[in-house]
Amino acid sequence: MDTPEREALFEKHRGEAWPEGYRKYRSDWVEFAENKTVPDYPLLVDLELASVCDLRCPMCYTISDSFKEKVNAKLMDWDLFRKVIDEIGGEVPALRLSLRGEATLHPKFDECIRYAKEKGIGEVSTLTHGRKLKGEFAYKMIDAGIDWITVSIDGVGKTYEDIRRPIAFDEILANLREVDAYKKSKGLNRPVIKIQAIWPSIAEDPKTFYDTFSPISDLVAFNPLIDYLGKDEDIVYLEEFSCPQQYQRLVIGADGLVMKCSNDEENREVIGDLNKETVHQVWHGEAMREVRMMHRMKQGFMQSKVCRDCYLPRKTQDEIVSMSGRDFVVKNYVNRTQKIGA
Numbered sequence: 632m633d634t635p636e637r638e639a640l641f642e643k644h645r646g647e648a649w650p651e652g653y654r655k656y657r658s659d660w661v662e663f664a665e666n667k668t669v670p671d672y673p674l675l676v677d678l679e680l681a682s683v684c685d686l687r688c689p690m691c692y693t694i695s696d697s698f699k700e701k702v703n704a705k706l707m708d709w710d711l712f713r714k715v716i717d718e719i720g721g722e723v724p725a726l727r728l729s730l731r732g733e734a735t736l737h738p739k740f741d742e743c744i745r746y747a748k749e750k751g752i753g754e755v756s757t758l759t760h761g762r763k764l765k766g767e768f769a770y771k772m773i774d775a776g777i778d779w780i781t782v783s784i785d786g787v788g789k790t791y792e793d794i795r796r797p798i799a800f801d802e803i804l805a806n807l808r809e810v811d812a813y814k815k816s817k818g819l820n821r822p823v824i825k826i827q828a829i830w831p832s833i834a835e836d837p838k839t840f841y842d843t844f845s846p847i848s849d850l851v852a853f854n855p856l857i858d859y860l861g862k863d864e865d866i867v868y869l870e871e872f873s874c875p876q877q878y879q880r881l882v883i884g885a886d887g888l889v890m891k892c893s894n895d896e897e898n899r900e901v902i903g904d905l906n907k908e909t910v911h912q913v914w915h916g917e918a919m920r921e922v923r924m925m926h927r928m929k930q931g932f933m934q935s936k937v938c939r940d941c942y943l944p945r946k947t948q949d950e951i952v953s954m955s956g957r958d959f960v961v962k963n964y965v966n967r968t969q970k971i972g973a
Contacts, residue, residue, distance in 0.1 A: 632837065632841060632853055632954075633841075633845070633850050633851050633852065634957070637849070637850060638850065640849070641823055641825070641849045641850040644820035644823050644849065645754070645778060645779055645823045646753075646754070647820060648753075648778065649753045649754075652724060652753050653724075653753065653754070655724075656674060656725060656753065656754070659674055660674055660675075660879055663878040663879060664875030664878045667873075667878060667923070667927070668878060669878060669923070670878075671911070672719060672722040672723050672911065673879065673880050673881040673910070674724055674725060674879050675723070675724070675725040675726070675727060675879060675881075676719055676723050676725075676726050676727070676880065676881050676882075676883065677727045677729070677730050677881070677882040677883065677893055678707070678712065678715060678726060678727070678728055678730075679731060679732065679734075679882075679884050679885045680706065680707050680712075680728050680732075680734040680736075680740065680743060680885065681705075681706050681707070681732035681737050681885055682705060682730070682731050682732040682884060682885040683704045683705065683706070683732045683733070683736060684731075684732045684736075685733060685736065685762070686733070686796060687796050687797075688785075688794055688795060704732070704885075705885050705886060706736065706737050706738070706885060707737065707885040707886075707887075711905065712739075712743060712746075713746065714905070715883065715905060715910060716747050716752070717750065718909055718910050718911070719750075719910055720747070720750025720751040720752060721750070723910075724752070724753045724754065725752065725753060725754040725755075725756070726747050726752045726754070726755050726756070727756050727757065727758075728740075728744070728747075728755065728756070729757045730882060730884065730885075730893065731884075732885070733759060733760060733762075734757050734758070735757070735759050735764075735768070735772075736763075740768075740772060741768075741771040741772045741774075742775070744772055744775035744776055745775040745776060748775065748776040754778045754779065755776065755777050755778055755779075756777070756779035756780065756781070756822075757777065757779075757781070758780075758781045758782075758783065758827075759780060759781070759782055759783070760782070760783055760795060761782040761784065761803050761806055761807065762798050762802070762806070764780075764782070764806040764807070764809075765805070765806045765809050765810075766809075769809065769810050769813065770813060773810070773813060773814070773817075773819070773822060777821075777822045778821050778822055779821070779822055779823050779825070780822045780823075780824055780825070781825040781826075782803075782807065782824065782825070782826055782848075783795075783827050783828070784803060784826050784827070784828055784844065785828050785829050785832035785833075786828065786832035786833055786840065787800060787833075787836075787839055787840055787843055788800050791803070791832070794832060804843070807824070807847045810824065810847075811824070811848070823849040823850070824848040824849050824850075825848065825849065825850045825851075825852060826848045826850070826851045826852070827852050827854065828840065828852075828853045828854075829855070829856050830854065830855050830856060830961055830963070830969065831856050831969045831970065833853060834961075834969070837853075837954050838954050838955060841954065841955075855947070855961060855962055855964060855967070855969075856963075856967065856968075856970075857942040857964065857967070858940070858942065858967060861940060863966065863967060865966045866945060866966065867945065867965040868930075868933075868944050868945060868946060869944050869946050872930070872932055872943070872944040873926045873927065873931075874926050874932060874938065874941075874944075876892045876893065877919065877922050877923050877926060878923075880893065881913065881914055882895070883905055883910075884898065886906075887905040887906040888901050888903070888904055888905075889901065889902050889904065889905060890902070891918070891919070891922050891937065892941075894937065894941045894942070895937045899936065900935065900937050902918035902919055902922070903916060903918065942964060946964070946965045947963060947964055947965065948962070948963055948964075948965055949961070949962060950962075950963055
């Protein structure tokens with residue numbers, strides 16, 4: 632959704648603390664998936680600090696009965712966090728401190744950032760709804776060295792408030808302005824701030840959304856509405872698909888259970904347990920090898936319900952949108968309703 636110039640600056644600032652390592656990390660991210668190369672350690676570890684959230688968004692699976700029945704909703708134990716970081720520090724380039732819940736609910740959130748940076752993690756990032764990005768909390772996480780924050784903001788005004796309940800739109804706007812002011816007062820380019828929406832929430836007036844948030848962020852983007860609630864039946868798939876995640880990242884839940892990918896929201900295919908194993912053991916373990924072998928077969932992903940339900944193998948159709956004299960593409964999923972909560 633953003634301009635090429637702002638995208639380039641976002642990438643530059645995102646990796647400015649370790650430019651050579653960052654370039655290699657981003658290059659490996661593409662090449663390992665294309666060549667089916669299994670590195671000694673994953674390039675990214677998703678470490679879920681919280682599998683609970685304090686919002687009630689209508690499209691989110693965390694409010695469903697199915698999720699509550701299958702997932703151990705909790706905050707990650709500090710000892711487990713340190714165990715993982717102690718192993719992957721200096722081995723894994725990037726760490727994402729979020730997955731399903733709201734990571735900023737963790738009482739040691741800024742300490743987690745600082746500990747990871749001190750152990751040699753090149754990039755530490757998180758995804759948040761932004762409710763706590765203000766005052767001392769925001770200052771501490773920035774001072775701890777977080778590199779990248781993605782804030783989920785769906786729409787403006789009443790549209791936002793209908794989705795991101797119970798946050799007030801003026802509240803989230805004030806938070807982002809405060810973060811932006813703090814960065815400028817310290818002469819900081821990082822953390823880079825990415826604003827992210829689901830497309831239906833901004834489709835009627837994308838310009839207002841962009842004009843509201845671009846001055847106080849580094850990048851404004853959107854995602855098409857995926858089947859968060861698992862209701863779709865008439866799914867159209869790509870003719871050729873092999874998942875890249877098995878060569879890029881490892882996903883660890885707040886309870887230490889390892890999912891085969893970041894899109895297994897309900898722990899349906901657990902491949903390890905970091906309470907008993909190491910990251911290296913799981914990454915090279917039999918369960919992960921079986922996942923890679925499955926994806927090497929033509930349409931092998933169809934053997935797994937998690938993969939069949941995933942948005943990555945789904946076919947998309949392009950919608951061209953014009954805004955302020957330039958065009959961008961919305962890739963909506965075929966046979967996917969664009970009604971939030973459906």
